Amino acid sequence: MTGRDCGTRLLNGLPCAPMKKKRIAILTGGGDCPGLNAVIRAAVRTAINDHDFRVLGIQLGFEGLLTGSAVPLTAESIRGILPKGGTLLRTTNRGNPFSYPGPDGTLEDRSRLVVDNVRKLGIDGIIAIGGDGTLKIAQKLCDLGVPMVAVPKTIDNDLASTDYTFGFMTAVEVATDAVDRLHTTAESHDRVMILEVMGRDAGWIALHSGIAGGADIILIPEIPYRPEAIANTIRERQREGAKFDIIVVAEGALRQDGEVTYLDKASRRLGGVAYQVAAEIAQQIDLEIRVTVLGHIQRGGSPIPYDRLIATQFGKAAADLIADGKFGRMVALRGEQIVDVPIRDAISNMKLVDPEGQLVSTARSLGVSFGDGR
Numbered sequence: 001m002t003g004r005d006c007g008t009r010l011l012n013g014l015p016c017a018p019m020k021k022k023r024i025a026i027l028t029g030g031g032d033c034p035g036l037n038a039v040i041r042a043a044v045r046t047a048i049n050d051h052d053f054r055v056l057g058i059q060l061g062f063e064g065l066l067t068g069s070a071v072p073l074t075a076e077s078i079r080g081i082l083p084k085g086g087t088l089l090r091t092t093n094r095g096n097p098f099s100y101p102g103p104d105g106t107l108e109d110r111s112r113l114v115v116d117n118v119r120k121l122g123i124d125g126i127i128a129i130g131g132d133g134t135l136k137i138a139q140k141l142c143d144l145g146v147p148m149v150a151v152p153k154t155i156d157n158d159l160a161s162t163d164y165t166f167g168f169m170t171a172v173e174v175a176t177d178a179v180d181r182l183h184t185t186a187e188s189h190d191r192v193m194i195l196e197v198m199g200r201d202a203g204w205i206a207l208h209s210g211i212a213g214g215a216d217i218i219l220i221p222e223i224p225y226r227p228e229a230i231a232n233t234i235r236e237r238q239r240e241g242a243k244f245d246i247i248v249v250a251e252g253a254l255r256q257d258g259e260v261t262y263l264d265k266a267s268r269r270l271g272g273v274a275y276q277v278a279a280e281i282a283q284q285i286d287l288e289i290r291v292t293v294l295g296h297i298q299r300g301g302s303p304i305p306y307d308r309l310i311a312t313q314f315g316k317a318a319a320d321l322i323a324d325g326k327f328g329r330m331v332a333l334r335g336e337q338i339v340d341v342p343i344r345d346a347i348s349n350m351k352l353v354d355p356e357g358q359l360v361s362t363a364r365s366l367g368v369s370f371g372d373g374r
């Protein structure tokens, strides 16, 4: 039996102290997203099978690194999680160690506690799976010497440096299904149906599901709209014989002279722009309007196969990054290749829809209005 097989080194043929296995940790931060469990499963399997690592799961994102809340992740504990939505490790938008609410509510820097806990837990590398906020924290911890690698996640698909984030295509599928369903009821009642989908800063979900579902009007944050232009499109379509209209609006869409619509401004929770658009055009058209807000249905449930594939490749690649000591790097999709890029690059700017790009131009050629015309 070799030293590696039995965990015992041989020195000049004599057994010496057992070789300590490396220990890595995985955490999920920010909002959840279909495919997180697929990343965890792939990272754990690769870590154990290819690198002989032990793996810890940190619960509730960076919060778990503050409280030392960790559980062992084994081949057994990750069995069966591939098709499941959500995250086995749970997650939170709170728990930023650099800006943590103290007992009196003022924000404190507790990052030193994270550094100490990482050392106490004997962690040799951490895989942080998250969006913009999580990656910014990961980079700052990396700057303090915490060995971090990252996996990009968001249904909004707005992270730079990667072609797609897993979860996005699942959200697009859910939204497209909603557009299809709204078509049949809109058609039966001669109504304008407005579907509000997620997309805080970027309109990728609205654009993809709008085109895939054959929407008539798509409103996205990157192309501010005018209510008069929306009403004109609806009237023009009526003159051409159309009796109903489907509008897909991203939650972060805004009027040319307006602001984004918050459900709760203090916490910056978006929501309600579809109702605002409905109110803005109601007096200008003679069709009934109904609003559907899709909400977190887009984030829940089982990932589609495409997202499982990207997530699985990301999970494997992240475990490999730790094995190679490539800290401060994020796995990313470029074409069909999984590559790694500096986390710093991924958080330097957002990937927004190009208003002059191919997808928008294709939609316009098909007669889709972005609410920005006359």
Ligand code: F6P
Residues within 6 Å of the ligand: 031, 093, 131, 154, 155, 156, 198, 199, 200, 251, 269, 270, 299
């Ligand atoms: O960032 C992804 C996202 O789904 C946004 O599109 C949306 O505004 C936000 O998360 C909702 O977050 P929460 O779960 O906190 O309501």
